[in-house]
Amino acid sequence: MLFPNNGAPAMRAAGAAAGRLLARLLAPLLAPLPHRPGGRPGMAGAACFCAAAAVLAGCYGGPAGPQPGAASRTSVTGPSRAGPGTWQTENSGTRQRLYDVACLSALRCVAVGAAGTIVATANGGRTWRAQANPLRGSAQPLYQITCVAPSSCYVIARPDTIVVTHNGGATWSRHVLPVGVSGTSLTDQACLGAYTPGLTGRYALCRLGLLDIACVSARVCYAVSTAPQAYSASPVPRTPHAPPSSIWLTRDGGASWTRPSVPPGVACDGDCAPALLYPYPLEWVTCLSSGLCRAGGGQFLGCGHCGFAQAVLVTHGPGRSWACVASAVTCAAAPDVADCPATTRCYGIDSTNPFSEPDIFVLRSADGGAGWQQVGPNWSASVLNDIACPAALTCYLAGTHGTVARITNGTTLAAQRTPTARDLYGIACDGPATCYAAGDKGTILALR
Numbered sequence: 001m002l003f004p005n006n007g008a009p010a011m012r013a014a015g016a017a018a019g020r021l022l023a024r025l026l027a028p029l030l031a032p033l034p035h036r037p038g039g040r041p042g043m044a045g046a047a048c049f050c051a052a053a054a055v056l057a058g059c060y061g062g063p064a065g066p067q068p069g070a071a072s073r074t075s076v077t078g079p080s081r082a083g084p085g086t087w088q089t090e091n092s093g094t095r096q097r098l099y100d101v102a103c104l105s106a107l108r109c110v111a112v113g114a115a116g117t118i119v120a121t122a123n124g125g126r127t128w129r130a131q132a133n134p135l136r137g138s139a140q141p142l143y144q145i146t147c148v149a150p151s152s153c154y155v156i157a158r159p160d161t162i163v164v165t166h167n168g169g170a171t172w173s174r175h176v177l178p179v180g181v182s183g184t185s186l187t188d189q190a191c192l193g194a195y196t197p198g199l200t201g202r203y204a205l206c207r208l209g210l211l212d213i214a215c216v217s218a219r220v221c222y223a224v225s226t227a228p229q230a231y232s233a234s235p236v237p238r239t240p241h242a243p244p245s246s247i248w249l250t251r252d253g254g255a256s257w258t259r260p261s262v263p264p265g266v267a268c269d270g271d272c273a274p275a276l277l278y279p280y281p282l283e284w285v286t287c288l289s290s291g292l293c294r295a296g297g298g299q300f301l302g303c304g305h306c307g308f309a310q311a312v313l314v315t316h317g318p319g320r321s322w323a324c325v326a327s328a329v330t331c332a333a334a335p336d337v338a339d340c341p342a343t344t345r346c347y348g349i350d351s352t353n354p355f356s357e358p359d360i361f362v363l364r365s366a367d368g369g370a371g372w373q374q375v376g377p378n379w380s381a382s383v384l385n386d387i388a389c390p391a392a393l394t395c396y397l398a399g400t401h402g403t404v405a406r407i408t409n410g411t412t413l414a415a416q417r418t419p420t421a422r423d424l425y426g427i428a429c430d431g432p433a434t435c436y437a438a439g440d441k442g443t444i445l446a447l448r
């Protein structure tokens with residue numbers, strides 16, 4: 001989620017969003033705002049007016065230096081080939097929703113999904129077979145997966161479980177982490193209303209519990225988790241306390257997990273109380289084999305403050321500390337999902353900013369996540385859910401309505417033609433021309 005900092009897309013799109021933003025933010029002037037059950041109270045109309053003025057007139061202030069011009073709101077459409085390949089539908093052998101996919105090689109990949117479903121291919125996606133695992137047939141959705149050759153995969157089961165194999169799926173072990181979250185539903189409306197404020201009708205998943213996992217090697221991996229307190233609009237306590245967002249580290253292949261320290265809070269990027277820190281969620285993590293890893297996430301603090309609390313954190317190896325990637329007091333603006341395929345190159349998706357709805361922004365960073373710039377025009381044809389970058393200048397994105405898009409040369413965004421209209425939730429690549437996407441009703445697409 002990004003806001004006016006580092007040339008943030010929300011400011012650049014202010015002209016296109018002005019009418020709907022004013023209508024949304026000035027509504028409290030005309031009617032009282034009730035308490036939302038389980039959420040935060042409404043705020044005074046004057047604060048909302050200030051927020052509208054901030055976005056439309058720049059009263060928050062922008063970054064130093066000239067701002068880029070407003071991006072076009074035209075959606076990206078039309079066919080586009082990905083090198084020599086095209087996207088083809090595979091028979092996954094299941095009708096369960098598949099949330100993610102990862103590969104051990106171009107031929108060996110694993111997809112995971114609802115009801116503890118794991119399906120795997122050993123022949124480049126031409127056939128898929130179900131794999132037995134401790135959660136098969138349970139109510140727990142398998143939400144994220146990462147794999148490391150030759151035979152290790154780590155799977156997140158919502159909300160607090162990591163399932164691990166080191167023999168290509170022949171056997172799996174289960175490990176439960178104390179993340180402070182219960183409930184298995186990814187689409188629970190109470191969760192979405194409380195922790196994705198401001199969105200009206202946009203697809204989203206519940207952002208609580210274990211949310212992502214990435215590995216440095218087959219034995220060393222990091223997972224990120226977020227508890228409800230990470231979405232509080234109140235400053236963090238000044239007394240020592242455990243942050244509601246956590247990073248979990250294993251150095252022994254998942255047998256045990258420790259919790260490295262992370263910054264307890266970040267400064268608000270907006271009209272918030274000065275010199276105070278606010279909680280923030282951690283929603284994604286991405287690692288290189290060198291040990292360089294980044295994690296990030298952000299929240300809209302609501303129009304009691306009309307700002308964001310967001311962070312991109314970095315570590316340079318297991319056992320080393322996690323710190324803000326930027327030295328600025330606000331840490332760094334953060335997309336909702338990201339992948340960093342090189343030391344300085346990162347790409348992400350900003351999809352839950354209520355100030356830019358219905359537009360979504362695809363982003364790139366050339367400084368390791370400290371600053372972000374927009375790639376291509378504003379995206380409004382679908383909701384982009386995941387991104388995978390098999391090379392420093394090449395990424396693929398997957399989203400609703402069968403959407404697949406490609407970034408080439410690090411700056412050009414184009415839609416790909418796909419054979420499905422079903423929603424896609426996860427995407428993974430084993431090279432610039434070998435990728436898989438997974439989604440509703442067991443959908444698996446292969447680029448070949």
